[in-house]
Amino acid sequence: MERKSKIIISILACAIVVVLVVATAFILKERQDKSDMLQLFELEKEEMSNDYLSYAKQYDELQEIITNDSLRQLLDQEKMRVQRLLEELQSVKTSDAAEIMRLKKELKTVRAVMRNYVMQIDSLGRLNKALGDENRQLKQQNREVVSQVTTLREEKEALTEKVTIASQLNASNITVAANNKRGKKARRIKDVKQLVFSFKIDRNPNTEPGMKTAYLRIMKPDNSVLKNGNSGTFAYEDTELTYSIRKSFEFGGDEVDMTMYWDVNEYLFEGIYRIDIFVDGNLIGYASFEL
Template sequence: MANDTLEKESNRTPEKDSNRKLLVVGLIIVLLSINGILIYMQQQKTQENEEQKEIIKVKSTELENQIKVYETLKADFERQSAELKSMGLTNDSLESRIAAINSDLAQLRAFRNSSFTVADQKRFQLRAQNLEMALQKKDEEVAKLQTDNEELFTEVKGLKTTQNKLSDSIVSLATNNTALSEKVALASKLEAQNLAVSILNDRGKEKTDDEEEYKAKRVDKIKLTFKLGKNEVAAKENKEILMRLIEPDGSALYNLATGSGTFEYEGKEQFYTAKRDIVFDNTNQQVTFIYSKGAPFKTGKHTVELYTEGYLIGTTSFTLK
């Protein structure tokens, strides 16, 4: 056996040992190469994983940015809607656009739980650009409307000021006209002149109260005559003259059957005894009243008052014994 070992060792040659070494070295080199390749591949995979994570992170940021863009657009369109409503205006297309933005926002938020592709990103970016252009155009329209509204408000305010001034002028003119009318009315007031009272008995005989004493029981009628003074201001037209015959106790004779009635004087209702309708002709014309009481007259002082157009135009008195 020892001999066999010696024989084997004797069979080794330097050439065989060299080949064996080369084989071992080659094997080592191959193993090292494979190991290097494996390490490189692992590094590449790790790098790819990191890059993929970065891509996903970038997409998530882009999605959130896009959501913010749409939220800003929604707020701006709602601002426009509020501005129009403050001017009393509405815009259906604006409300429709806000509804569309709400729909887009709902879709974008849904992408948080799913993939947000480049195509999706481009699609929503394009829609956002169109919305921004529409927003800018609508802002210009709203600004013009606000300017026009302010100008209109200024004009209306100016018109109101003018109207108030005009109203004040009208009130002032009306006041002046009223005052002037009152002055004209006062100036046109008629005046009963030369009033005279006479007494008629039952036989028609006439006596004046300044003649001999006349007893009341013999009086059948009272006759009053007077002249209307000239007045250039008074209109030449029909005039209604009222006579009040006031008895000694202070009450006015009043009988509907003989044409008596009521009228207003200085805010109070008064009774008149008789009335005459005449046409004033500014000729100092004479007017006559003949009144029959239909019953005995009372003794004492009687007063006669004449009225027309709300004015007391004459008064006189007579006494019966």
């Protein structure tokens, strides 16, 4: 009887051990399956995240090449939607299988929408290329017309410049006399009481006849201009220059003798002086003299 009890106890113990082993194996397998599933969802989540980032970047690239404001606005809205879905994906737990599957379905929609926009943009690109080819032809024709107009303008300007140069007056035989108070040549600079400037306005039948004014600038050795109460300014190349003396004369196309006087009322330094003569806004002659 005692021996029979021991056998029964041994059988029960073995059965319990077998049950424990089977249960432990089942639990370990279930945990392993769950771990494998979580790893799978983690990989799925990472792959989806990369896809969402890629689509967001593609929308940025599409916006850079699109000039249509309406289409750009639609692309911007879709990009914001993709970014929102990406944020949802990044915040969802790996164990939330239902949410991950929902976002995976959303990703398919995003992919389809992106494909549709790419097709629209490709169609617009072909249309723009055709319009671009036509536009380039028109631009080429326009460049040819502009080139012809430019050539004619340059020829006209060159001709105008020749006419302008041909019509400019010229001063020649410029002389300067430094006289004393008796009207004789001064021997010393301190005796100079008057400077007398003589020159000729050369003959030029191309110059428009009429009353003209000659402006004479006397520049001292320090390049400052001699001036008095009768001095003023005149226009020259978009600026105003100071003149020392001016004199009006009538020009009819023939040579004109000119004499202009400067009464010395200030101390004159020794050195090289310069005179410039202007008529009709042009420098027609210049000379230098030494005192």
